[in-house]
Structures are given as structure tokens and as C-alpha cells.
Amino acid sequence: MTEVVLTPNTEIDIKIEADVIKPDEFAGKSKEEIEQLIVWQGPDQLPLKNFFDVKGQGGSSAEETSIVIKGDVARVKMIGAEMTAGKITIQGSTGLKVGAEMKGGEIVVEGDADSWAGTEMKGGLLHVKGNTVDHLGCAYRGSWKGMTGGRIVVDGNAQSQIGGGLTGGEIIVNGSAENFCGIRQSGGLIVIRGNAIRAIGAEMSGGTIVVEGHITNFTPGMQYEDEQYDLCFEDIECGGVFKKFTGDFAISKKPKGVLYAGKEANLEL
Amino acid sequence: MAATIAIKNGHVFDPLNEINGDIMDIYIKDGKVVPELSDAEMKDAKVVDATGKTVMPGGVDSHTHIAGAKVNSGRLMRPEDSYKWNRPKTSITHGGTGETVPSVYLEGYEYAQMGYTTAFEAAVPPLEARHTHEEMHSIPMLDMGGYLVLGNNWFMMRYLKEGDIDKAAAYVAWMMRTHKTYGIKCVNPAGVENWGWGKNVESLDETNIHFEITPREIIEGLTEVNEMLGIPMPVHLHANNLGHPGCYETTKESLTIPSKVKPNQDMGVEWAETKIDPTKDKSIYLTHLQFNAFGGTSWRDFESGVKDITDYVNSQDHVVIDSGSVPFGEATCMTGDGPSIHDIAVLTGGKWSNCDVELECGSGVCPFTYLKSNPVHSVQWAMGLESLLLIDDPWKTIMTTDNPNGGPFTKYPNVMTWLMSEAYRNETFSEVHKWANDRSTLGGVSRELSLYDIATITRATPAKTNGMAHRKGSLAVGADGDVTIYDIDPTRLDVTANYNDLLTKFRYADYTIKGGEIAAHNGEIMSIPERRTYYSDIKVDANEEKKMLEDVKDWFRYYTLGFENYPTPEKYLVNPTPINVNMEK
Numbered sequence: 106m107t108e109v110v111l112t113p114n115t116e117i118d119i120k121i122e123a124d125v126i127k128p129d130e131f132a133g134k135s136k137e138e139i140e141q142l143i144v145w146q147g148p149d150q151l152p153l154k155n156f157f158d159v160k161g162q163g164g165s166s167a168e169e170t171s172i173v174i175k176g177d178v179a180r181v182k183m184i185g186a187e188m189t190a191g192k193i194t195i196q197g198s199t200g201l202k203v204g205a206e207m208k209g210g211e212i213v214v215e216g217d218a219d220s221w222a223g224t225e226m227k228g229g230l231l232h233v234k235g236n237t238v239d240h241l242g243c244a245y246r247g248s249w250k251g252m253t254g255g256r257i258v259v260d261g262n263a264q265s266q267i268g269g270g271l272t273g274g275e276i277i278v279n280g281s282a283e284n285f286c287g288i289r290q291s292g293g294l295i296v297i298r299g300n301a302i303r304a305i306g307a308e309m310s311g312g313t314i315v316v317e318g319h320i321t322n323f324t325p326g327m328q329y330e331d332e333q334y335d336l337c338f339e340d341i342e343c344g345g346v347f348k349k350f351t352g353d354f355a356i357s358k359k360p361k362g363v364l365y366a367g368k369e370a371n372l373e374l
Numbered sequence: 375m376a377a378t379i380a381i382k383n384g385h386v387f388d389p390l391n392e393i394n395g396d397i398m399d400i401y402i403k404d405g406k407v408v409p410e411l412s413d414a415e416m417k418d419a420k421v422v423d424a425t426g427k428t429v430m431p432g433g434v435d436s437h438t439h440i441a442g443a444k445v446n447s448g449r450l451m452r453p454e455d456s457y458k459w460n461r462p463k464t465s466i467t468h469g470g471t472g473e474t475v476p477s478v479y480l481e482g483y484e485y486a487q488m489g490y491t492t493a494f495e496a497a498v499p500p501l502e503a504r505h506t507h508e509e510m511h512s513i514p515m516l517d518m519g520g521y522l523v524l525g526n527n528w529f530m531m532r533y534l535k536e537g538d539i540d541k542a543a544a545y546v547a548w549m550m551r552t553h554k555t556y557g558i559k560c561v562n563p564a565g566v567e568n569w570g571w572g573k574n575v576e577s578l579d580e581t582n583i584h585f586e587i588t589p590r591e592i593i594e595g596l597t598e599v600n601e602m603l604g605i606p607m608p609v610h611l612h613a614n615n616l617g618h619p620g621c622y623e624t625t626k627e628s629l630t631i632p633s634k635v636k637p638n639q640d641m642g643v644e645w646a647e648t649k650i651d652p653t654k655d656k657s658i659y660l661t662h663l664q665f666n667a668f669g670g671t672s673w674r675d676f677e678s679g680v681k682d683i684t685d686y687v688n689s690q691d692h693v694v695i696d697s698g699s700v701p702f703g704e705a706t707c708m709t710g711d712g713p714s715i716h717d718i719a720v721l722t723g724g725k726w727s728n729c730d731v732e733l734e735c736g737s738g739v740c741p742f743t744y745l746k747s748n749p750v751h752s753v754q755w756a757m758g759l760e761s762l763l764l765i766d767d768p769w770k771t772i773m774t775t776d777n778p779n780g781g782p783f784t785k786y787p788n789v790m791t792w793l794m795s796e797a798y799r800n801e802t803f804s805e806v807h808k809w810a811n812d813r814s815t816l817g818g819v820s821r822e823l824s825l826y827d828i829a830t831i832t833r834a835t836p837a838k839t840n841g842m843a844h845r846k847g848s849l850a851v852g853a854d855g856d857v858t859i860y861d862i863d864p865t866r867l868d869v870t871a872n873y874n875d876l877l878t879k880f881r882y883a884d885y886t887i888k889g890g891e892i893a894a895h896n897g898e899i900m901s902i903p904e905r906r907t908y909y910s911d912i913k914v915d916a917n918e919e920k921k922m923l924e925d926v927k928d929w930f931r932y933y934t935l936g937f938e939n940y941p942t943p944e945k946y947l948v949n950p951t952p953i954n955v956n957m958e959k
Contacts, residue, residue, distance in 0.1 A: 245453070245454050245457050246453040246454065247451065247452055247454040247455075247725070248454035248457070249454075249743075356723070
């Protein structure tokens, strides 16, 4: 795999949109060509080199290209959007929409990711080692379908609207979630290792949500089924005792959504 | 400034003049078609070589929803519609977004790219007329007009119930002038009023709440008033029970109501010289036949009921229809028929917006996706094409998608190509649910429309139906210099092997000329020509109008706004162009 190293060389005031930072664009390009790739800053279109020092060149194909961003790029949006293959490593925090509509390959964010990480993702792996904000793996505003495939792993916390409109793929949050996790979910899997606040699985018609920790305000349209032990979804394991619910009966007469809540943390349910 | 222009050696298709592919030159001067140009004029003229190309009058869309309150609601509730459909600005155009409900500027550009120069907003609620005109003011490229929604208007219902046809006529005339609208739209007569109480009407003879008037009485009354006044176009009817399996029977019965009403077009305009009589000869214009022709009794035994209606239309001379074709993909259902939109929202679980327009009408909006895999949607696709192919006479049919209800207008090229190519229809049959074939008659239809037919159903018939043939829909001397040139060589047209080619050629006309100015070339906007807003300025007996206004002022206490704030002043219109109607009074 050929490595391209990007080092931020300036303070960015107006946030930039850099969906060109992905192996698909870098593949087959020389250092100079990569430097000339266009990013948007407000109404202006500027070359990538205005914001990054580039080292190395693209591999023969996207699969053969690895991009390493050395440092914080919290003011850079859309890194890895629509990428199909290869790898991006961000050694810091990143801006909005990292890995949006990603189809394949791998993105590792060593710091935090801003909102809309992995929005409408279709394939590949997005691994955020820090925290994320809202709309993780969610559908775009007003859209029916969120993530349809691939996997998102967050080591820290994620906030509201995780996996909105999820139809496929997996989202695993090792920390806590806030509101409306899995809203309108019709497929796929969401695992929250920590706590959640409210409206978990609201309007869900299919798919699975696991919340191992405490749920503050439980969704009223959920119906208790039974208790289950040590859940296992292929390579994803959730140990312990869970209360199993189906829902959301507020929307459909025969909903196929399943919500598991950790028993120990939710004795009152 | 309108240029002088000469279009040379094109194959001209001009049905109003019975010109079918003849190689001719078309000359335009001062925005109008002229018989010839002098040598001196030729020197300054812009010459467009149309050798081996198809030349038609500019497209006329007699039924689209591109301006007004419900269109704007559609934009607001569909951010996702703008997300993946966006066009950057150029040195002369604005940027724009949205596939099914584009922003105002984009609407004009996209129509012009397709070769259309005229469009009518098919539902203007009187209270929202000002808003509608404000939006139309910002739609570039197109000559426009709007139809006033009157099928559930309190004053109308009251006058018709009382049998006071003269006051009803005076009211219509005053309303057209007040709101600068062009024709009458009638949506689910009597039913929308009931929707205020969560109800609808099921049959033509069911009376509604409070007004105790039936759909039949409203259709009778409106069509009578329409012809009494000599309004340019027939009443534009969206029949009752739309969208419910079995509704085709209601529709067929509705069409019989005005069969004895004699069409009367009383306008003081200058007519372009056409070979075919361009005056109105229909007493009813049925909208989106497809949505009004559902057969069966439920979604399980749903089938096409189009043939029953087209048989009737074939046997009669007083009906013209537009198709409301379904080209698959994203759509946004929006109509003045509030209850029908509620049904769609319940059926699909989609986002739903609903509005009651005080004393006048209502409306609803719900996004929709037509899927090839869905049995009902597949039949709807077939039905839209049946509507246009089973009616023998193209002078009775108009191609639309009821934009954006069946699909966005940008998919007209698909509909045109399906109509022209059985091979393209067969290809689609192989991709859609088998119900499309099993539950419609489309599979047995081998008719393929010619370019002449296409020119008829997208230009001549809509222009003639709307009473715009005095200046639109033909290339006659005196007509507006609106011309579409498609890069299609009619002598080499192969709709069996090469139908895919037509899709791009219809989508991006080689040239769109508006009033003698080149508006678009090969998909690129070249200039922003002048445009007009047409409305009917109807004269009625002054005494009758005075008596009617006393009633109106009396009942205005039910409105939330003052009488003085009701009218739409001319300053809201771009180049207001009144059409003088009923001049004798």
C-alpha cells in the first residue's frame, strides 16, 4: 500500500469541504496533482496545498492508497465522503460528515468526529476512537433511508439521532447515546454499551437495538417480550441479561423492531 | 431585445397548420413568426441551421404545479429533494436545487432546456394568488398563467345551490380579475369542503355538509358559467374519489355531466393564421386521467380502468384529457384534494402536510416514490401511457405527469419516448412488476406515436385547449416566435433500435427559442428572454356585479383578512397580459 501524508499547514477560518481527500481521488496521482485537487471554502475553490503539505503519491488504485492526516482537521468537512476503497487515518479530530455515503475501505479517526459521521453509509468501516456528536450514521434530513451497510465503531460517546432511518449495517457505540437513537430504523443493528436518554427506537419497524446501560425515558410504544442472555450478532457480543421488547407499536400494528435493554441497569422497566 | 432570426431547412412539425415534417424555413421578427424577411433584415438576422433536425413550436404545459403555497410547502418539507439535485449558477443563471420541487429559477431553466416556453400553474387558491404570482414572478423563461380553484368555494357553492347562475358568473368574472388568473379549476367538488370535518363525498349525488350541494351540481354549474362567460379554456376538472380503487366509474359519470354544454370562447385577441380551427371545442378538460381511472375494489384487485374512460372519450367530442403519466422514481404528491393526500400519507407512512384555505378550498402534500418493483405503481405507469395511446385522436390528449404528482416534469422525455417506441415499453415491461401487463391493456398496444403526434400532444392540443392557440402551439404567421429544435433527424428515426437516443435529445433540446431569442442551446441557458403572465379580464353586467359584491362583502366577515387586502394587484405580475373576455357586456 502506498502512503500519502497530509499535514495541515495553516489555521482554517471558514471551514473547508474536502471530499477530494479520499483514496479514489488520490489513486494514480503524483504529489503535484494531489496538491492541485480542489477544495471549497465558502464560494471559493482552492487547491488542497493551500491547507495541507503533501508528502508521497497515490497508489496504483484506490485499494492501494492509504492517506494519513497528521494532526487536527476539525475544520475540514467531508473527508472520505463516498470513498470506495483504501484507507484514511486521521491522527486528530475531524469535521462534519467524515465518511458520509462511504461505500468501502476504512477510515480511522484517532480523535473526535463532528456531526453526520458516516451519514447514509453504504459499506466499509468507520472507526472513531474519540467521541462523535449528532446524526451518526443517520439519514439526511427528511430522507427515508439512513445507513444501508458497513460498520461504524465509536469508542467514546455519540449524541442524538444515531442511526436514524437505519436499514442495514452496524453501529457500535462503546460509550453513551442521547436522544432518538434508531429513530425510524427498519433494519441493521445498533449497540450502545453505555446509557441512553429517551425515544430509543421510536418509530422503528425493523432491525435491532441493544442498550446495555440505563435508559432514562423509555419509548412508550415498546412491548415487553421476555428475557434473554448473552446476545451474539455474528462477531458482536453483548454479555449479561437483557429484557427484550418489540416495537414501535405506536406506528405499526406488527412491528418487527427489537430493543434489548440491559436488565441490571433497567430494573424498573 | 427580441432578435430577428431565421431557422433554415428544418423538418417542421406544426399540427395546427397540418405541417408534418416538411422541410421549411421559419422566420421570426419582433418576437413573432413572419412569412419572410427582406434582404436587409436577413443581413442582421441570426441564422440557425436546422438541416436534418426536428422543428416544433415551443412546448406548452397546460398542467403543472410550479408556483404557489403547496409547491412551497413541498420544498420546505423535502430538504432531501434538494440534497442530490443541485445546479451551480452561471454568469447569467441563478443556482438551484431540487428534483421534484425545484427552486423557482431552476424550474424555468429546466423547462427551457426541454424546449418548453409556456406553463400553466394548475391550482391557484384565491387567497394564495398573491403568493403564487410572487413565485411566478421569479420563474424565468416561461410565459405563465394560473387556474383559480373554485370547486369548493363558499360563494360558488351558495350561488349554485340557490340556482343563481348570473351571480355565480359575476363572481367568477370578478375573482379572475381580482386574482389575475386564467381559467377555472375544480378539485374534488363538494368533497374538499367536507374534508374540513374529516370527511369526503363518495358519489356524485351525495350532498356535502352545510352547503348541501352535490358534486354533480357543482360541475354542472361551473361548466355552465364557464361557457356563459366565454372563458378561454374549459373547466379543468379533478374528479371525485381520485386515487381510490374503482374511481373510474365516478370519473366517467362526471364527464357526461357537461356533454350538452356548448363550448363558447369569447375573447378579443389577435389570432395567428392557422389551418385548423384553433378555437375551443371542448366543454370539459379532465386532468390526470391516470389518477382518476383506478379500477378494482381494493389494492388487492387493483387494475387499470383507463380503457373504460378512453372508450367514452373516443365516442364523444366534448372531452379533452391530460394523462398524469408516471415515469417512476421520486415524486411529490400535491393537490387541492386534501382527503386524497391524507389517504396517501396513511398508506405510505410518508410526511404529510395539510391545509384548509378558509372559505375557498384546501390542499395536501406528501412525498412519494414510484417503484418498478411495486405492483400498483407498475400498473399506474401503464395507465399513464394507456391514457395517451388508447384515445385515437391526439387532439383530445395532452401529455403531462401532473408534475410533480406522477413525477417531475424533467421526466417528460421518458414519457414521450415510451409513447413513440414499443421497444422501450417492452424493455420497461421486463423491469417492472408483472401486474403492469396483467392488469392493464398496454401490453396489447402496438401504437407508436409519430413526431407529429408528439407535437400535437405537447404543443397544439394544450394550446388549443387553453385558448392560447391564438399565439402559442403553432408556427403560423402571427404566432409567438417560440420554437424548439430537437437534434432528431425524422428521416433516420429508428424507434426500435435507437430509442435511448431520444431520451437525451428530448431532455436537452438543441435550441429553445422564445420570442425570437435563443433561450437554451444543447442544455445550456443562453439568455433570459422576456415573459408574460396571462389572465382573463372578464366583463359582466355591472348591476349583477354590484349585487354580487354586496354578498361578498357581507360574507367577508368570515375571512381572516380585510376585503381591501384580498386582491392581487398587477404589480405582482411580470408583464401582465390580460385577455379580454366577454367583451359585449
